[in-house]
Amino acid sequence: MQQSDSPRKRAVTMRDVAKLANVSQSTVSRVLSGADDGIPIGEETRQRVMEAVETLGYYPNLYAGSLRGQKTFMLAMMVADIANPFYHPMVRAVQDAARTHRYDVMIANTDHTREGEMAFVESVIRRPVDGIILVPYHLTEADIDRLLVRTGGAVATLGQHINHPQVDTVYGDDEHAILEAITWLIRERGHRRIGFIGVTGSFSVGARRRGAFLEALRQAGIPIYPELFEIGDWSSESGGHAMNVFLSLPKPPTAVFAINDLMAIGAMEAVQKTGRCVPDDVAVLGFDDIPPATWVRPRLTTIAQHPTEMGRVMANAVFERIFGKYSGPGRRFEVPCRLIVRESV
Amino acid sequence: MQQSDSPRKRAVTMRDVAKLANVSQSTVSRVLSGADDGIPIGEETRQRVMEAVETLGYYPNLYAGSLRGQKTFMLAMMVADIANPFYHPMVRAVQDAARTHRYDVMIANTDHTREGEMAFVESVIRRPVDGIILVPYHLTEADIDRLLVRTGGAVATLGQHINHPQVDTVYGDDEHAILEAITWLIRERGHRRIGFIGVTGSFSVGARRRGAFLEALRQAGIPIYPELFEIGDWSSESGGHAMNVFLSLPKPPTAVFAINDLMAIGAMEAVQKTGRCVPDDVAVLGFDDIPPATWVRPRLTTIAQHPTEMGRVMANAVFERIFGKYSGPGRRFEVPCRLIVRESV
DNA sequence: TTCCTTTATGCAATCGTATGCGGTAATTCG
DNA sequence: CGAATTACCGCATACGATTGCATAAAGGAA
Numbered sequence: 001m002q003q004s005d006s007p008r009k010r011a012v013t014m015r016d017v018a019k020l021a022n023v024s025q026s027t028v029s030r031v032l033s034g035a036d037d038g039i040p041i042g043e044e045t046r047q048r049v050m051e052a053v054e055t056l057g058y059y060p061n062l063y064a065g066s067l068r069g070q071k072t073f074m075l076a077m078m079v080a081d082i083a084n085p086f087y088h089p090m091v092r093a094v095q096d097a098a099r100t101h102r103y104d105v106m107i108a109n110t111d112h113t114r115e116g117e118m119a120f121v122e123s124v125i126r127r128p129v130d131g132i133i134l135v136p137y138h139l140t141e142a143d144i145d146r147l148l149v150r151t152g153g154a155v156a157t158l159g160q161h162i163n164h165p166q167v168d169t170v171y172g173d174d175e176h177a178i179l180e181a182i183t184w185l186i187r188e189r190g191h192r193r194i195g196f197i198g199v200t201g202s203f204s205v206g207a208r209r210r211g212a213f214l215e216a217l218r219q220a221g222i223p224i225y226p227e228l229f230e231i232g233d234w235s236s237e238s239g240g241h242a243m244n245v246f247l248s249l250p251k252p253p254t255a256v257f258a259i260n261d262l263m264a265i266g267a268m269e270a271v272q273k274t275g276r277c278v279p280d281d282v283a284v285l286g287f288d289d290i291p292p293a294t295w296v297r298p299r300l301t302t303i304a305q306h307p308t309e310m311g312r313v314m315a316n317a318v319f320e321r322i323f324g325k326y327s328g329p330g331r332r333f334e335v336p337c338r339l340i341v342r343e344s345v
Numbered sequence: 346m347q348q349s350d351s352p353r354k355r356a357v358t359m360r361d362v363a364k365l366a367n368v369s370q371s372t373v374s375r376v377l378s379g380a381d382d383g384i385p386i387g388e389e390t391r392q393r394v395m396e397a398v399e400t401l402g403y404y405p406n407l408y409a410g411s412l413r414g415q416k417t418f419m420l421a422m423m424v425a426d427i428a429n430p431f432y433h434p435m436v437r438a439v440q441d442a443a444r445t446h447r448y449d450v451m452i453a454n455t456d457h458t459r460e461g462e463m464a465f466v467e468s469v470i471r472r473p474v475d476g477i478i479l480v481p482y483h484l485t486e487a488d489i490d491r492l493l494v495r496t497g498g499a500v501a502t503l504g505q506h507i508n509h510p511q512v513d514t515v516y517g518d519d520e521h522a523i524l525e526a527i528t529w530l531i532r533e534r535g536h537r538r539i540g541f542i543g544v545t546g547s548f549s550v551g552a553r554r555r556g557a558f559l560e561a562l563r564q565a566g567i568p569i570y571p572e573l574f575e576i577g578d579w580s581s582e583s584g585g586h587a588m589n590v591f592l593s594l595p596k597p598p599t600a601v602f603a604i605n606d607l608m609a610i611g612a613m614e615a616v617q618k619t620g621r622c623v624p625d626d627v628a629v630l631g632f633d634d635i636p637p638a639t640w641v642r643p644r645l646t647t648i649a650q651h652p653t654e655m656g657r658v659m660a661n662a663v664f665e666r667i668f669g670k671y672s673g674p675g676r677r678f679e680v681p682c683r684l685i686v687r688e689s690v
Numbered sequence: 691t692t693c694c695t696t697t698a699t700g701c702a703a704t705c706g707t708a709t710g711c712g713g714t715a716a717t718t719c720g
Numbered sequence: 721c722g723a724a725t726t727a728c729c730g731c732a733t734a735c736g737a738t739t740g741c742a743t744a745a746a747g748g749a750a
Contacts, residue, residue, distance in 0.1 A: 011473075011495065013706055024730045029708060037709070040727060059495075062472040063411040064706035068735045072408075074451075074472075082436055088428040095427075095454050104468050106419075107452045109440050123449050127407040127419075128356075150356065150404075236636070265640055291581070295610055297642035358736060369700045374738060384739090387698060409736035413705045 012058045021045075021052040028053075032060070066128075074129040075318065076106045076153075078120045080137060081234065084262060085290035086307055087135070090158070093311025094133055101319060103130070112203070112234060114138035125150045131318035133311075136162065137203050154321035156314040161204040167330045168317035172305045174205075174287070175212040177337035178257075181285060181303055182216035185255055189345060191283065192220075195228045195253035197242040197263050209259045209287070228253050232263045239263030243270035247282075255283035255345065261290045261302055268296060268344060283345040298343030306335050357403045366390075366397040373398075377405070411473075419474040420663065421451045421498075423465045425482060426579065429607060430635035431652055432480070435503075438656025439478055446664060448475070457548070457579060459483035470495045476663035478656075481507065482548050499666035501659040506549040512675045513662035517650045519550075519632070520557040522682035523602075526630060526648055527561035530600055534690060536628065537565075540573045540598035542587040542608050554604045554632070573598050577608045584608030588615035592627075600628040600690065606635045606647055613641060613689060628690040643688030651680050 014032075018025040023045060031041055031049040052058075066072040075098050079087045091107065098105050108123065110116030117139050124132060128151040135158045136144070144164050148155055155164075160171040185191050196213050199206035210229075217224060230245055232238030239258055246252050247270070258264035264286030271282050278284055278298055286293060289304035313333050320326040359377075363370040368390060376386055376394040397403075411417040420443050424432045436452065443450050453468065455461030462484050469477060473496035480503045481489070489509050493500055500509075505516040530536050541558050544551035555574075562569060575590055577583035584603055591597050592615070603609035609631030616627050623629055623643055631638060634649035658678050665671040 011706085015706080025707080026709075026731080027729060029706095030729090033708075039709095039729080042728060045728080059467065059470045061412070061706050063408050063417075064735085065708080066408040066735095067406070067412050067706085067737090068708060070708075070735095082427070082440075083430070083433040085428070085430070091427055092454065099464070104451055104453065104472065106449055108449070109437065119444070122404065125404045127449065236640075269640070292637045292640055295614070295637055295641045356736090360736080370737080371701080371739080372699060374736095375699090378738080384699085385697060390698080406736055409705085410738075411705095412707090412736085413738060415705095415738070 011061065012056045013061070014058070016056055017049065017052045017058050020056060021048040023049060071322075072129050073102060074104050074106060075131045075133060075315075076108070076120070076124050076129045077133045078108050078110060078117065079135045080110050080112045082107070082109050084234065084260075085292065086260065086262075086288045086305070089308040090135075090311035090314075093308045094315045097312065097315035097319065110137070112137055114202075118143070121147055124153075129153050130322045131315075132156070133314050133318060135159065137205065154318045156317045158310060158314065159205065160208060163330075165330050168314070168321075168333070169330060170310045170313045170317075170333045170335060172310075172335050172337045174303070174305075174337055175208055177303045177339065178209055178212035178287075179216050179219075181339045182213055182257065183220065184339065185257070185283070185285060185345065186216070186220045186222065189255070189283065191253075191255040192222055193225070193228065193251070193253045193255070194222075195230065195242075195246045195256035197230050197232050197239055197256060197258040197267060199234060199259065200231055206259060213257060232258070234260055234262060236262045236266030236269070239266030240270040241266075243267035243282075247271070247274055247276070253282065255279075255285065257285045257287075259287050261286040261288040261293050261300060264300055264302065264344075265292060265296055268298075268300070279343065279345050285345050289340055293340075294342070296344075301342045301345040302340055303337050304340050305337055309335050356406065357401045358406070359403070361401055362394065362397045362403050365401060366393040368394060416667075417474050418447060419449050419451060420476045420478060420660075421453070421465070421469050421474045422478040423453050423455060423462065424480045425455050425457045427452070427454050429579065429605075430637065431605065431607075431633045431650070434653040435480075435656035435659075438653050439660045442657065442660035442664065455482070457482055459547075463488070466492055469498075474498050475667045476660075477501070478503075478659050478663060479507075480504065482550065499663045501662045503655060503659065504550065505553060508675075510675050513659070513666075513678070514675060515655045515658045515662075515678045515680060517655070517680050517682045519648070519650075519682055520553055522648045522684065523554055523557035523632075524561050524564075526684045527558055527602065528565065529684065530602070530628070530630060530690065531561070531565045531567065534600070534628065536598075536600040537567055538570070538573065538596065538598045538600070539567075540575065540588075540591045540601035542575050542577050542584055542601060542603040542612060544579060544604065545576055551604060558602060577603070579605055579607060581607045581611030581614070584611030585615040586611075588612035588627075592616070592619055592621070598627065600624075600630065602630045602632075604632050606631040606633040606638050606645060609645055609647065609689075610637060610641055613643075613645070624688065624690050630690050634685055638685075639687070641689075646687045646690040647685055648682050649685050650682050654680050 014025045014028045018028045028049050031046050077094055095105050108120045121143055130153055132153050132155045141164050156168040158170050162169045198210050230242035232242050256267055258267055264284050268278050268284050271278050286300050286302035289302045293300035293302050359370045359373045363373045373394050376391050422439055440450050453465045466488055475498055477498050477500045486509050501513040503515050507514045543555050575587035577587050601612055603612055609629050613623050613629050616623050631645050631647035634647045638645035638647050
């Protein structure tokens with residue numbers, strides 16, 4: 001085959017097309033945009049232009065439009081950790097929606113850090129996009145407002161705690177689900193020493209889930225043992241570490257709730273590594289219901305979220321605003337959670 | 346807090362900064378670019394400009410530079426399936442490298458389809474980027490050449506089968522690893538009826554791995570039983586289906602090799618669902634060594650690749666070309682694979 | 691003083707596309 | 721038959737930043 005030697009051939013522009021079709025560049029633009037701006041185009045001219053486009057292999061340069069402040073045909077998405085299966089269906093849903101509208105998606109990882117999230121914000125300010133989908137852990141409403149003002153894009157977020165008048169928000173009713181699940185753990189399964197693997201207080205999700213957990217204990221009249229609270233970083237490794245601390249206690253918990261499945265799985269591994277048994281020695285309850293939850297043995301009992309649905313809702317919300325189908329105040333969509341009882345409890 | 350009411354405040358441009366600092370827009374550009382183009386800038390002027398930048402909160406509009414054909418500060422990455430854990434470390438590695446250079450990454454899923462891959466190519470032609478990282482399954486060298494010519498970006502790919510004179514390629518020595526692993530399966534573990542879960546012939550990776558598998562059988566003098574070859578689509582579900590077919594055979598295989606871990610895990614699940622036992626009834630061998638491979642029970646014996654390393658190498662190769670540190674012919678980097686013996690065989 | 695550097699800054703073109711406005715020819719109407 | 725539409729198309733500008741070239745002031749040498 002013929003391979004390119006020239007370092008970079010100049011791109012085919014509208015002007016090239018115009019020259020070949022013997023029309024002006026504006027005419028080419030009008031033919032291609034299709035949008036009827038009141039100026040009609042002769043059928044024969046249209047043909048010539050389309051032919052020229054075909055023979056030259058013309059593709060529009062999207063940067064030009066972006067510069068002019070038109071549509072960018074680009075979405076930006078910020079997630080905490082692309083390696084966490086929980087986010088995959090969300091990313092997929094967003095990308096699928098994007099593809100149907102011929103949009104591209106820029107994805108950024110934040111590693112749950114504030115620096116990562118701020119970097120994303122600044123990146124989007126430098127390169128404004130039509131729609132922004134966020135899974136923020138640290139961003140304040142002021143940050144999000146800045147995003148909105150500086151980029152003019154439509155914004156949708158995941159997270160109970162986001163409450164911006166112009167941002168659509170999706171969230172699971174995790175508090176309710178946790179309250180029910182822990183209560184079930186206590187009443188039906190008879191556990192009274194329950195360990196909690198959470199995250200540092202800087203995550204409002206973590207704080208909320210911790211609150212729900214505490215509330216369940218309170219309602220059951222179970223005292224709080226500080227040694228039964230450990231901190232992880234959402235990863236399976238950190239779940240293992242936390243569990244190891246629990247197991248070295250003089251009186252380890254009989255059940256452990258981890259606020260995400262990755263940590264729960266790590267915790268289960270740690271239990272089994274000491275020769276102990278799940279759920280007989282220690283029961284484990286997770287949160288998210290990622291695919292590996294059904295792969296581990298025993299299968300993980302967990303609280304399911306619906307990330308596909310969440311992604312779909314966020315993408316829809318954003319596109320509705322992009323296409324002007326909705327322009328009112330920020331909407332809040334609640335997606336239910338539900339307990340999935342398997343074998344680890 | 347103060348929330349935005351204005352739909353879209355006009356962005357802060359260099360001209361605004363220039364006005365505030367009482368200099369021309371070109372001067373602002375020179376101060377900010379920092380690059381010494383032979384034209385010096387007075388220290389006092391520089392101060393004034395930086396101050397103005399600060400007070401106005403100026404951020405450059407990256408589209409302007411992109412339009413001028415300058416650097417775009419953007420990488421495009423194409424992967425088959427963001428939900429396959431195998432790709433995560435690769436994506437992460439690329440994104441980490443990108444971040445250190447202040448680059449953003451656009452990610453596209455292709456779902457292993459040719460349409461998806463073509464859509465990516467066209468998307469990148471419309472929006473050229475500095476660097477392109479591909480995990481191609483269907484793209485021909487002509488397609489990749491077009492990418493190169495039309496965008497002028499640096500290209501790195503994953504995959505033995507890509508052989509373009511200007512594209513850097515990373516690949517694992519999967520043939521060798523498979524040959525060894527299957528031989529081991531035969532000699533050390535005594536298996537002679539080995540099932541193969543592959544993919545359709547349109548994937549060259551699939552064909553190559555199938556070839557290595559056949560070669561191992563040939564070397565061991567084992568005949569080929571057509572009923573022991575099943576086709577999947579890389580997903581765990583498809584692995585389960587394939588295994589079900591095997592199990593319904595009058596004489597099922599005693600071992601099954603799946604060309605990726607996801608299918609292997611699905612296959613194991615299928616075995617266990619029928620009450621049978623892995624590895625005693627059916628041994629399962631996978632490929633990739635994704636994290637869930639150590640979470641399942643029995644733990645999956647598999648051939649490990651090094652996706653982090655692969656991503657790192659590709660990102661490096663691309664950035665070396667972007668920054669002009671390398672500009673020679675396409676390089677080929679081999680990353681070793683190795684058998685990880687666990688419990689499923 | 692005159693001429694020539696050196697230093698510091700501004701002007702203007704450019705990238706590719708969209709679009710308001712003006713222009714020309716053909717057609718219709720009174 | 722002259723005037724008013726209508727149908728069609730091109731000119732020129734704008735978007736925001738980079739950059740070659742011109743310009744202006746200051747300083748040094750002759």
